[in-house]
Amino acid sequence: MNNSVKINGPINVIRMIGKIGSTSKVLYLFGDIHTDVNTQQECDSIFNVDINQYLATTFYNISNDSSDKKIYDFFLEISPSELVNEQDMNNSYKFKYIHQVYKFFRKIFRYNKSKNKVSVHDMFNKIRLHYIDIRQYFSQSNRIMFNTFDTIFLLENNRYLSKDIVDEIIRGLTIVKTDLKLIIDAYHVSTSSQVQKLNELTTRDYNKYMIYFFQKLINFYNHKNISERIKKQIKIILDEIAKIIKEIDIFIDLLINVNDDLLNNYNKLIYHEHRNNYNYGYDIFEKMEKTKPLFLNIVKLFDNYMEVGMKLMDLYFMRRYLDKSYITNGIVYGGADHICNYVYSLIKDYDFEITNSSYMSAKNINELNKNINKLKNYMDVRQYIFPNILRQCSDLEGFPSNFQ
Structure with a gap:
């Protein structure tokens, strides 16, 4: 230069x-x-x-x-x-x-x-x-998290939930939980899987590759000190993943409760304090208050999920750069x-x-x-x-x- x-x-x-x-x-x-x-x-x-x-x-x-x-x-x-x-x-x-x-x-x-x-x-x-x-190996969960984030924030405009929307979110987040648990399980499982050709990578292979790359982070090292430090970071990430799984359960419970509250009151005559009148169902201000916890929770959940993916990617780089003497x-x-x-x-x-x-x-x-x-x-x-x-x-x- x-x-x-x-x-x-x-x-x-x-x-x-x-x-x-x-x-x-x-x-x-x-x-x-x-x-x-x-x-x-x-x-x-x-x-x-x-x-x-x-x-x-x-x-x-x-x-x-x-x-x-x-x-x-x-x-x-x-x-x-x-x-x-x-x-x-x-x-x-x-x-x-x-x-x-x-x-x-x-x-x-x-x-x-x-x-x-x-x-x-x-x-x-x-x-x-x-x-x-390596975050493509979480592509299914990544897509679900982005879609859930977008769906919840669409409430900003219409404040509308339905049983179909709630059920779809729950189905998606259940898949995310399964994928996250797979990472935890991979820590305890030894595998000798071989990476397939790049052009043969399919959605069906993601879980297998996720286990494979996670195992590389755990088992294959030339330098003991690097192995020990990265394994220490992996254990921290596993604890963070366990917390995210709990956060998903909390969010699902909150989502169900908010939706039930909105549906159970949509045909009831309610006094609206902001407008000093009566009408059926919650008005826009009340819906904002009811759905606000969903926004706060999904932002926290989304950020924590993305950070875990980022940390795994960074450990993958650190292992490769540091542990290979030819680099x-x-x-x-x-x-x-x-x-x-x-x-x-x-x-x-x-x-x-x-x-x-x-x-x-x-x-x-x-x-x-x-x-x-x-x-x-x-x-x-x-x-x-x-x-x-x-x-x-x-x-x-x-x-x-x-x-x-």
Whole structure:
């Protein structure tokens, strides 16, 4: 990287260094806010470059530098099914920044169906590609949670529930509970299942793959200290999953009670205090009060569910990056909160340190490392590496060149 390269896309770029055993490691973290393309921003300068083009140029330079013998590993917040989804490969329209990186990733990604072998475009022979978003294995539950969230918030407009709507929500959340219990069970089950070809991934396989990847997080390690730390985090996640299952039961009971109350009173003559009159059923103000607990509960439930998925994804990345001795120089492009989690864990659990940051609220790098090391929650890292005003631009002045 030259003295002043301004990149459109990430809100921050962070370089970290550390050591696992005798292996020195370097990690570049690109934090993305998934802003819609219609509202996303870019750097103010004349000479700036979009993140996908920057990656392409830098990867090309690395691969053509005969003096550099290292292999560089690029980790992207993308799922396996998105790798083989060619729907927008030939689309000339411009997407949000992270989707532009998806397109670049797919263009250089090579998959031989007959040999079930993954490779990269010949132009980038010193780059290895990795997906890190394993949340597709929860796709059924993810879809149900999003639909439930949307359904409850539609009450904001019509305050209308019915037995059919309630029954559908309960059926969906029961499936979510089953999937969550499967994760808990996977902790106690040993499996030797093999990953199938990417193009053979079907909805029917999700539970099997979920168990498989969860088992990898539990059982397969080269470094005992990494295994112990990640297993400790897994146990915390299992406790959080158990709490979510209880929260689902609480929400279902609340949903049934609210619906029964609305239905049982829709034909009764009721005095409406807000309007100082009588009418049949609850008025809009009373329905707002009756349904408000549903909004509050679904927001809490949804946030907790999404955070569990995020943490599992992050553990998957941490295991792969840290435990593999052949991975020395890593580059990650993902959501900014994932980056917060990586920074937090790498500093506190693995004695990594930040050497460069496009933005920081601390006075200097030493203070930044010390402040983060004192934190008790990864989300608090935001205050130190998120700009006060959202700005999808990172200046790489002072960073080493070519991801060194």
